[in-house]
Amino acid sequence: MGQVVFDAVSKRFDELTALRDFSLNITDGEFVVLVGPSGSGKTTALRLVAGLETLTAGNIRVGERVVNRLPPRDRDIAMVFQDYALYPQMSVRDNLAFGLKTRKMPKDEIEQRINRAADMLDIAPLLQRKPRALSGGQRQRVALGRALVREPQVFLMDEPLSNLDAKLRVQTRTEIRRLHEQVGTTTIYVTHDQVEAMTMGDRVAVMSEGALEQVGDTRTVYEKPANVFVAGFIGSPSMTFATLDVTWNDDELVLGRGGVSLTIGGARGLAEPVSGEVIVGVRPEHAHLWVEGNTLVGPIAGRAEYVEMLGREILIGVTTGPDQRFSVLASPDTGVKPGDQVKFGLEPGRLYLFDTRTQRALGVA
Amino acid sequence: MNTATRSQVALNYFLIVACSLIAVYPLIGVVLASLYPPGPGSAPSGFALPPSFDWHNYVSAWNQGDFAGSFTTSIIVAVVMVPASVGLSILGGYAFATMRFRGSRAIFYLFILGLIIPTEATIVPLYYDVKAMGLLDTYWALILLETSGELAFGIFWMRAAFVSAPRSILEAARIDGSSSWRTLWQILVPFARPAILTLTVLTFADSWNEFFLALVFTVNHMTAPASLASFSGRYTTNIPLVSAGAVMVAVPIVLVFIIFQRQFMRGMLTGAVKG
Numbered sequence: 148m149g150q151v152v153f154d155a156v157s158k159r160f161d162e163l164t165a166l167r168d169f170s171l172n173i174t175d176g177e178f179v180v181l182v183g184p185s186g187s188g189k190t191t192a193l194r195l196v197a198g199l200e201t202l203t204a205g206n207i208r209v210g211e212r213v214v215n216r217l218p219p220r221d222r223d224i225a226m227v228f229q230d231y232a233l234y235p236q237m238s239v240r241d242n243l244a245f246g247l248k249t250r251k252m253p254k255d256e257i258e259q260r261i262n263r264a265a266d267m268l269d270i271a272p273l274l275q276r277k278p279r280a281l282s283g284g285q286r287q288r289v290a291l292g293r294a295l296v297r298e299p300q301v302f303l304m305d306e307p308l309s310n311l312d313a314k315l316r317v318q319t320r321t322e323i324r325r326l327h328e329q330v331g332t333t334t335i336y337v338t339h340d341q342v343e344a345m346t347m348g349d350r351v352a353v354m355s356e357g358a359l360e361q362v363g364d365t366r367t368v369y370e371k372p373a374n375v376f377v378a379g380f381i382g383s384p385s386m387t388f389a390t391l392d393v394t395w396n397d398d399e400l401v402l403g404r405g406g407v408s409l410t411i412g413g414a415r416g417l418a419e420p421v422s423g424e425v426i427v428g429v430r431p432e433h434a435h436l437w438v439e440g441n442t443l444v445g446p447i448a449g450r451a452e453y454v455e456m457l458g459r460e461i462l463i464g465v466t467t468g469p470d471q472r473f474s475v476l477a478s479p480d481t482g483v484k485p486g487d488q489v490k491f492g493l494e495p496g497r498l499y500l501f502d503t504r505t506q507r508a509l510g511v512a
Numbered sequence: 513m514n515t516a517t518r519s520q521v522a523l524n525y526f527l528i529v530a531c532s533l534i535a536v537y538p539l540i541g542v543v544l545a546s547l548y549p550p551g552p553g554s555a556p557s558g559f560a561l562p563p564s565f566d567w568h569n570y571v572s573a574w575n576q577g578d579f580a581g582s583f584t585t586s587i588i589v590a591v592v593m594v595p596a597s598v599g600l601s602i603l604g605g606y607a608f609a610t611m612r613f614r615g616s617r618a619i620f621y622l623f624i625l626g627l628i629i630p631t632e633a634t635i636v637p638l639y640y641d642v643k644a645m646g647l648l649d650t651y652w653a654l655i656l657l658e659t660s661g662e663l664a665f666g667i668f669w670m671r672a673a674f675v676s677a678p679r680s681i682l683e684a685a686r687i688d689g690s691s692s693w694r695t696l697w698q699i700l701v702p703f704a705r706p707a708i709l710t711l712t713v714l715t716f717a718d719s720w721n722e723f724f725l726a727l728v729f730t731v732n733h734m735t736a737p738a739s740l741a742s743f744s745g746r747y748t749t750n751i752p753l754v755s756a757g758a759v760m761v762a763v764p765i766v767l768v769f770i771i772f773q774r775q776f777m778r779g780m781l782t783g784a785v786k787g
Contacts, residue, residue, distance in 0.1 A: 199683050220689035232680035236702035245698075246688030293684075 149175045149210060149300035149333035151196060156205035158191050165191040167357040169205070173350075178327050178334045179362075180348035182341055183380070188357035189337045193303050196335065197226050210300050220249070225294035226303040229310065231286045233278040239289050240274040243296050260296040267326065268292050284315045291326065302327075302334040308343065320347060341381050345369065353377045375506040378428045378499055384462050386428045389471045390503060393421050400512055402427055402498075405468030409444050411495060411512045421500060421509055428499035431462055431474035436481060436491050443492025447473065451487045465489055539762075546570070546755035566752065573743070573756040582739035585726075586764075589654045589735065590719045596655070597662040597715050598708065604663065605670025606696050610682060620671070626664030635728060642729055653729040658722055662715050673707035674700055710779025713772050717765050736761045 151173040158166040166188040173179045181189035194200045196207055198219035206213050214222045225246070233242050240261060247257045265271040268288045278286055287307060294302055307323070308316045324347055327334055338344055344351045345365045352362040353376070361373040372378035378386045391402040391409070400421070402409045437446040449467035456479065463475045463483050475491045483489055500509040516524075548562040550569055574580065607613075608620050631638075638657065647653040677700055685695045701708065726738035734742070740761045744754045769776065 197683075197687060199686070219683075219687045224687065226684070226687050228680040228684060230678060230680055232678065232684040234681060234684075234699050236699075236705075245685075245690070249689040249691075249694065293688075297688075 150208070151301055151333060151335065152206075152208040153192065153195075154206040154208070156192070156195060156207060157203045158188075158195060158200060159203045164357050166195070169357075169359055171352055171359060171362060173333060173335065175333055176331045178324075178336065178347065178349045180336045180338060180344040180351050181354055182338055182344035182348075182351055183354035183360075184339060186356070187354040189339075189354050190305055191357075192354075193226075193305055193335055193337050196222070196301070197224055197303050198222050223300045224303055225297040225299040225301075226305065227290045227294050227307045229306040231278070231290040231310075233286060233289055233293070235278055238275055238277055239270065239281070239292075242278070242289060243274075243292050246293065246297050257296075260298070261292075264292040264295040267295065267329065268322075283311055284319065287311060287319060288322075291323070295326070295330070298332075300333060302332050304334065304336045306338055307336075308338070309340075316343075323347065342383060345381070351381075353380060355380075371508070372428075372499065373508055375426060375428065375501045378501070378508075382430055384431045384457075384474055384476075386430050386499070387472055387474045388426050388428050388501075389467070389473065390424055391427050392424050395422075402512075405471060406449075407447050407467050407471065409447070409493070409498075411444055411498070424503050425509065426501040426503055426506070428501060429473055429493055430497070431476045433494040433497035434473055434475040434491055435494070436475060436477050436483075436489060441492060442495065444495050444498070445492030446490040447492065448488065448490050449473070451483055451485050451489050454483055454485055463489065465491065542755045542758055545751055546759050548752040548755075550750055550752045569752050569756040570760065573753050574760065576747075576753070577739060577743035577757050579736065579739060579743075579757065579760060582734045582736045585651065585654075585730075585733045586720055586722075586736040588651055589658065589722070590716055592651070593655045593658045593662075593719050594712060594715050597659045597666055598712050600659070600663055601666025601670045601711060602696070602701065602708065604667035605672075605674050606700065608667065608671040609674035609677075610700075611692075620667075623664050623667050626661075627668065631661060631724060635724075639728060647729075649730045649732055651733060654722065654725055654733070654735065657725050657729070658719055661725075662718060666711055666715065669707065669711050670704070673704040677703050706775055706779035708779075709772055709775040713768055713776050716768055720765050 151171075153169050153171045156166060156169045157164065169188070169192060171179075181192055183189050191200060195202050196209065196214075198214065198217060202215060206215055208214065209222055209224060233239075234245060237245065243261045243264060244257050247260065261274070262271070265274060268291060270285065270288050270292055273281060273285055273289070278289065281289065287310075290307065304323070308319055311319060320343060323336075336347060338347075345368075348365060350362060350364055351368050353360045353368060355376050361368055361377045363371075368377060368381050372381060372386075375388065379388065389404075389407070391404045391407060394401045394403070396410070398412065400411045402411070402425070404424075435441070435443060437443065447465075447467055449465040449471075452464045452466050452472070454464075455462040457476075460476045461479050461481070461483065463477060465473050465475055467473060473491070475489070477483065496511060498512045500512055501507065502509055544560070544562060546569055547565045547567070548569075549564065549566050550572065604623070608616060642648055642653050642657070647656070681699060681703070682695060685699050690699070720735075721737055722735050723737040723741065726733070726735040727741070730738075740757050743757050747753050
């Protein structure tokens with residue numbers, strides 16, 4: 148069936164290592180999103196599965212077969228490209244039929260598949276048109292249709308929404324998910340947009356500089372980031388970090404530096420012993436303006452550097468010392484302005500601690 | 513946004529009309545001269561209209577210059593050479609644009625060298641080669657030499673056209689199971705149609721205008737321009753007759769340009785202007 152296995156895969160382009168010892172198991176029918184910034188190797192990984200690049204080391208399996216040396220046409224995959232890559236001189240119908248004709252499929256079978264895909268994607272009225280007579284969204288649907296008619300074991304999607312405007316992107320996101328639920332084909336989806344990754348994937352594989360940083364379901368990746376990179380990359384507005392010194396006062400963990408001093412009773416959830424200094428990560432939604440009598444850890448005092456209006460909330464960037472900045476989400480009614488002195492606290496059990504040297508997660512406190 | 517003022521537009525039109533006149537002036541002069549009464553005493557000049565339109569000049573020139581034979585040669589050579597040259601240029605351009613193989617860059621530069629070296633520089637060894645092959649004074653001498661002569665530019669031109677095709681389209685075709693051959697003819701050639709048409713017109717013009725090779729390699733298989741040269745050599749003083757011959761030789765190229773004008777311009781502008 149349509150499982151995809153990356154087994155210690157590496158890819159080098161001359162001096163540049165695009166993918167380093169990358170291992171990932173994708174089960175049949177799963178929707179996995181490879182997410183990371185530019186140059187993280189996510190597109191390279193996808194192109195290796197497609198057979199558009201040859202790997203330097205390791206193995207890739209699609210279904211039961213090792214496909215390392217197979218040409219793209221024999222891998223039983225279909226790909227949706229960022230720029231759609233429709234054949235400009237062919238009608239939509241011919242674009243859909245092209246991959247089936249090259250496989251010498253009987254005409255009535257081709258016709259059936261095209262009609263089925265056209266119905267699913269609502270592109271039946273466009274079948275006679277040329278790609279240049281289509282809008283961006285329609286082109287994207289045709290590109291999806293071209294993959295769909297092939298009925299492959301695996302769909303590969305390379306940032307398919309990045310050329311669409313914001314509203315259409317959200318719509319098409321839902322449509323791709325719905326399509327996946329309908330046909331149940333294994334899908335590997337590449338994006339640099341973590342919101343897209345979080346909303347679409349069964350599992351998310353976060354990549355950076357050619358390496359897999361963490362893979363897991365969206366909730367795990369969000370709530371239990373494996374390291375500083377994942378913690379900072381996943382989540383919007385993103386997590387803020389401050390390096391603080393650790394002291395223990397019996398059972399109490401005290402994190403402090405400069406004007407900041409946080410006392411946390413009972414080091415809850417700490418997987419590893421903590422000493423010296425740590426990187427403390429705080430998501431903006433876990434930092435609140437200080438109100439007397441609340442149960443937050445703090446208070447921390449600082450100066451509001453900027454205030455961003457997000458709509459329902461405002462995001463306040465608070466500087467608490469040299470190289471120390473926290474983001475706080477608050478109600479617009481609080482009326483905080485840039486330059487104001489503010490006091491805020493952090494939700495207990497929501498402070499992410501990371502090793503300063505390895506950047507690995509140590510636990511939450 | 514169009515920001516050209518009226519005076520700028522007027523200046524543009526003035527320049528276009530002036531340049532067109534400079535280009536067209538000698539041509540109109542030749543056409544008018546070709547209609548003067550024949551004979552050494554007839555001395556047409558510039559745009560002066562002839563006293564009477566003597567269309568018979570064309571018949572005389574056609575017969576006396578044996579243009580029937582030279583037109584036949586030119587047509588045969590063009591009919592074989594243009595498809596051969598364009599076809600080979602498409603294949604060569606495709607290889608250089610899409611395939612990675614050892615020495616591809618060096619071989620490509622070798623072809624570019626063909627653009628730089630003039631025919632005159634290689635004509636003597638070429639003569640002995642053609643003679644050794646027993647092809648002197650045959651259609652094949654012209655066809656083979658012209659075809660190979662056009663390949664340098666043709667491959668350069670087609671490579672540029674194919675390189676401008678989005679890489680993802682070629683990759684989509686590979687995933688769709690298309691062979692290299694099918695990708696070329698069903699995807700890239702339709703994509704590069706304007707460039708191919710332009711190359712065809714340019715190649716035809718080059719073939720039709722072929723003078724030097726015909727002069728060196730043929731005696732009884734003269735091309736139209738070569739026979740025009742010998743015709744004008746014989747009738748240097750009969751300007752109307754020579755002009756009529758010149759007009760006839762130029763007509764096929766003018767016709768081809770008129771027919772393919774739109775596609776020709778599109779091909780020339782491909783890549784220069786985002787479509």
